Amino acid sequence: MFTCIPFALVVLFIQFSYSTKFDCYPDEKYVYLFECPHVYNSGMSRTLMREYDMDTWLPFQRICCPPPGNRLPSPEICVRRSRTYRIVGGLDAKPNEYPWLAMLLYLNKLTLEITPSCTGSLINNRYVLTSAHCVDGFLSHLSLKRVRLGEHNITSDPGYNRVCRDQNNHCALPNLEIGFERIIVHGEYKGISEWKTEYDIALVRLKMPVRYRTGILPICIPKHGLFAESQFEIAGWGKTNEFSQFSKVLKHGLIRKRKIGRCASRFPHLRLSNSLQICAGGDSAVDTCDGDSGSPLMVTMPNGSVYLAGITSFGGENCGQIGSPAVYTRTSAFLPWINEALNI
C-alpha cells in the first residue's frame, strides 16, 4: 500500500506535465520530428525551433506537426474570434482582430533598410496571398525579404514568451518573422503599368509551416457566388492619408461595393473585368492607400466565418477622396488557381 501511493503520484505528475507541455492544436499531430517531413525538411533555424517549442534539433523528439499546407482550411478555422467588433471608419483595429494579416517586409536597395510596403493574407499555414504587383518587381528598388505575422502595433515588439502560447493568457503575443521559399505570380499577369490590370494575384510560400494561435490564423477563400454583400471591411498599415507616414497601428474601416463601371469611368485608360475584379469604396474618407496593396477586402458571414473577397490592387492618386473608388482582385474567381498552386 505504501509503495503504491508514490507510484500513483509519479504517474499523475507525468500525465500532467505531458498534457500541459504538448498541447497540440486540433489539426496537429504529436509525432517525432522526423515523422513530420514538411517541418523537418524546412531546415533548422531559431525561428523554427521557437515555433515548435524545441530546445535542440533532434529527429527523435516529438513535436506538434501541423498539416503540410497543400490545401485550404475548413470554414471552422477561419471564424472570427473577437465578436465584439464595431467598425468605425479608419480607426485602430484591436490586437489580433485580423490574425491573417501579413506585413510584407522589403529590403530597400537604396537605403539598405528593411521596410514594410505591401500587405498579404495568410490563407493556410504555409501561404500568403497578395497582389502580383507587390512581388513581381514593380517596386524596383524594393525586394521582398520576409513576412511578418501576428503584427499589430509596429512600435511595440514584445519579446518571445512561451506562456503566451496559452491562448488564455493575456500577455502581448510576439510577432513572427519568417522568410519565404517561393513566389507564385499568376501566369496571366502582365504588370500593372500596362492597360491590362486583371490577374493581380500572387502567392508567397513561407519557409516553414506556421502554427496557428490567437494572433496568427488564416482567412477563408470564398467559392464563387457565396455572398451578395454590399459592404466590405478593409484593414492595413498603409498611409492614413496621402501625405502621412505609414500607420504604426493596424487601421480598419468599412467600404461600400460599387458597380465596376464606377471604377471604369475613374480609370478610363485601363481594362477592367467584372468577373475578375471588384470595385469598392469612394464614398467617405475610408479607403485603402499606399502601402495597403495586397491587403484584404473582407466579408464576415453571420456565422462568423471570415472570407477574403478581394485583394487590394490599385486606386487613384489621392486616397480617401469622395468619389474615388479602388479596384480589388476578386478572390473567388481564382479559387481553382489557388488550389492548384498549393499543390505544386
Ligand SMILES: *[C@@H]1O[C@H](CO)[C@@H](O)[C@H](O)[C@H]1NC(C)=O
Ligand atoms: C458559415 O457560412 C458559410 C456560408 O453559408 C458556410 O460556407 C460556412 O461553412 C459556415 N461556417 C461554419 C463554421 O459553419
Ligand SMILES: *[C@@H]1O[C@H](CO)[C@@H](O)[C@H](O)[C@H]1NC(C)=O
Ligand atoms: C503602440 O506601442 C507604443 C510603444 O509600446 C505605445 O506607446 C503606443 O501607445 C501603442 N499604440 C497603441 C494604439 O496601442
